[in-house]
Amino acid sequence: MATSAVLSARKGVERASEKASDAKGFEALESARALVGSSFPALCARVVTSVTALAEGYDIGCISGVAVLLREDLNLTSKQVGVLVGIMNYAVMCGAPLGGMMADAWGRKKALAATYVLLIVGALIMAAAQSFMHVLLGRVVMGVGVGAGLSVVTSYITEVSPKRYRGIFVGLEDFFLVIGISCGYVLNYALDVPGYGWRYMVGIGAVAPMGALLMLLLPQLLESPRWTMLRGQREQAEEDLRLLVGDDEARKMLQEWGRPAPLCTWAEVLSPKGTWRRQSLRVAVFIMALSLICGIGTTTVYMGTIFATDVDLHEAAKMTSIVGGLRIVVQTVSSFVLVDLWGRRPLMLVTLAGATLALGATAFAYWAQAAMMPYKFLPFLAFNLVYSFGLGPVSFIYPAEIMPSDLRSKGVSLGTMVGRGLCGTINIMFPVAMDAIGLAGIFACFAAVNSVGLAFVFLCAPESKGHSLEEMHALFPSGEEPQEDGDKHNV
Numbered sequence: 001m002a003t004s005a006v007l008s009a010r011k012g013v014e015r016a017s018e019k020a021s022d023a024k025g026f027e028a029l030e031s032a033r034a035l036v037g038s039s040f041p042a043l044c045a046r047v048v049t050s051v052t053a054l055a056e057g058y059d060i061g062c063i064s065g066v067a068v069l070l071r072e073d074l075n076l077t078s079k080q081v082g083v084l085v086g087i088m089n090y091a092v093m094c095g096a097p098l099g100g101m102m103a104d105a106w107g108r109k110k111a112l113a114a115t116y117v118l119l120i121v122g123a124l125i126m127a128a129a130q131s132f133m134h135v136l137l138g139r140v141v142m143g144v145g146v147g148a149g150l151s152v153v154t155s156y157i158t159e160v161s162p163k164r165y166r167g168i169f170v171g172l173e174d175f176f177l178v179i180g181i182s183c184g185y186v187l188n189y190a191l192d193v194p195g196y197g198w199r200y201m202v203g204i205g206a207v208a209p210m211g212a213l214l215m216l217l218l219p220q221l222l223e224s225p226r227w228t229m230l231r232g233q234r235e236q237a238e239e240d241l242r243l244l245v246g247d248d249e250a251r252k253m254l255q256e257w258g259r260p261a262p263l264c265t266w267a268e269v270l271s272p273k274g275t276w277r278r279q280s281l282r283v284a285v286f287i288m289a290l291s292l293i294c295g296i297g298t299t300t301v302y303m304g305t306i307f308a309t310d311v312d313l314h315e316a317a318k319m320t321s322i323v324g325g326l327r328i329v330v331q332t333v334s335s336f337v338l339v340d341l342w343g344r345r346p347l348m349l350v351t352l353a354g355a356t357l358a359l360g361a362t363a364f365a366y367w368a369q370a371a372m373m374p375y376k377f378l379p380f381l382a383f384n385l386v387y388s389f390g391l392g393p394v395s396f397i398y399p400a401e402i403m404p405s406d407l408r409s410k411g412v413s414l415g416t417m418v419g420r421g422l423c424g425t426i427n428i429m430f431p432v433a434m435d436a437i438g439l440a441g442i443f444a445c446f447a448a449v450n451s452v453g454l455a456f457v458f459l460c461a462p463e464s465k466g467h468s469l470e471e472m473h474a475l476f477p478s479g480e481e482p483q484e485d486g487d488k489h490n491v
Helices: 002-036 040-048 051-073 078-106 108-127 132-159 166-190 197-216 225-230 234-245 247-257 266-270 275-293 303-307 313-342 344-367 372-389 391-402 405-460 469-475
Strands: none
Touching: 040 132, 040 197, 051 078, 051 108, 051 132, 051 166, 051 197, 078 108, 078 132, 078 405, 108 132, 108 197, 132 166, 132 197, 132 225, 132 391, 132 405, 166 197, 166 313, 166 391, 225 234, 234 247, 266 405, 275 391, 275 405, 303 313, 303 372, 313 372, 344 372, 344 391, 344 405, 372 391, 391 405
C-alpha cells in the first residue's frame, strides 16, 4: 500500500511538472509572439522605436576610438577632446524637452521623424568635419536628436504595448543601447586606420536613422492611439489600437481609458496637482537620474581610460570588448524574461545592492593598488553586469509607466534633462577627479550613490508589474483616483 501510494504520488508530481513546463513553454512562445507583434503595424512599431537607443549606443562605443584619431587628425588638445566627449549629455538634456513638446504638439510619429533627421544630419556633419567646431556642432545636433528621440520613444512604446508585455517592449530600449555600444567597439577595431577611418566610423551612425525614417513613411506605422484619443479622434484611436494589440487587448484598454483630457503644460509638470501625481513624478525623475549617475554613464565612456591606467591600450580595448559582450548576454536575459517575470522593483533592489558591493570592492582594489586581473577587473565587470541585469532596462520602463498619461511625455523629458545634466557634469569633471581623489575615491563615491538609491527604491518605489497604466494611481499610498470629468484618462 505504502509503495503504491508513493508511486502514485510520484506520477502526480511528474504530471504536475510536465504541465508547469508546458505552461512555461507556452509563456515563452507568447512572449516571442508579442515581441514581433501580432500584426505588421505592431512589428513596425517595435523596430522603429529601437533606432534612437541604437544610435546613442553606437555613439558611446564609437567615441572612445574616434577621440584618439580626432586628436591626431585635427590636432586637438586634451581639453577639446574632453569637451567633445562631455557635450553629448548636455545636448541630450536640451533635446529632451524638445522631444516632449514635439510629441504632444505633432504626435509621436512626426516627432520621431524629426529626431531621426537630427540624428542623420549630426552624423553627416561630424563625418565631413574639418575643424573642432564642426565636430562639436555635429555632436550637439546628434545629442539633441538623441534626447528628443528618447523622450518620444519612451512615451510611444509605453502607450502602444499590452500591459502584459510592456516590460519587454520598453526594455528593448536599453537592450539596443547596449547593442549599439558593442557595435561601436567592434567598428573601432575594423576602421582604426590612419586618415579617414574616424570619418567612416561616425558616418555609419547615420545608417540606422535613415532606415527608420524610410519606415516612418509606411502607412502601416500607426500613430499612438492615446495621442489620437487626446485629439478627440476616438474612432481612429480604436481602429489603430486594435491593429497594434489585437481586439481583446484593445477592448480592455478602451474600457480603462475613459474620456480624453487635455495634455498638461510645463507649469503643471513642474508643480503637479494631486499627491499621487507629485509622488509618481518624483519617483520617475529620481530613477531616470539614478540610472545615469550610478556610475554607468561615466565608466562606459571612460572605460578604456580606466583600464589604461594599468594595462596597455591594446589590452584595454580587449577588456572593454569583453565587458560589452557580456553585457549583451545579461541584457538579453533581463529584457526578455526577468522584467515581466520578476517585476521592476525586485530587479532595481538587486541591481542597487549588487552595484554598491561591486563598486565598493572596486574602490578597495584601487585603494590597495591591487593587480588589474582579477582584483580590479572582476568587481568592475560585476558592476556592469548587475546594472544590465536590472536598473538598465527598468529605467526605461518604470518611470514612463507610473506617470499619468497627460504628464508622461513631458515627465520623461524632465527626467532625461535632470539625469543627462548631472551625468554630463560628472563626465566633464572625471579627468580632474582622477587627479584629485584617484579612481579609488571615484568608485567609492559611486558606491555611495547606489546605496542612497537602494534606500529610496526600498522606501518609495512600488511594484508596477501587471498593472494597467490607468491603475498606477493605486500604487502610491495616498493615490486617490481623480474625480473630475475626463480625468480618468490622466491616470
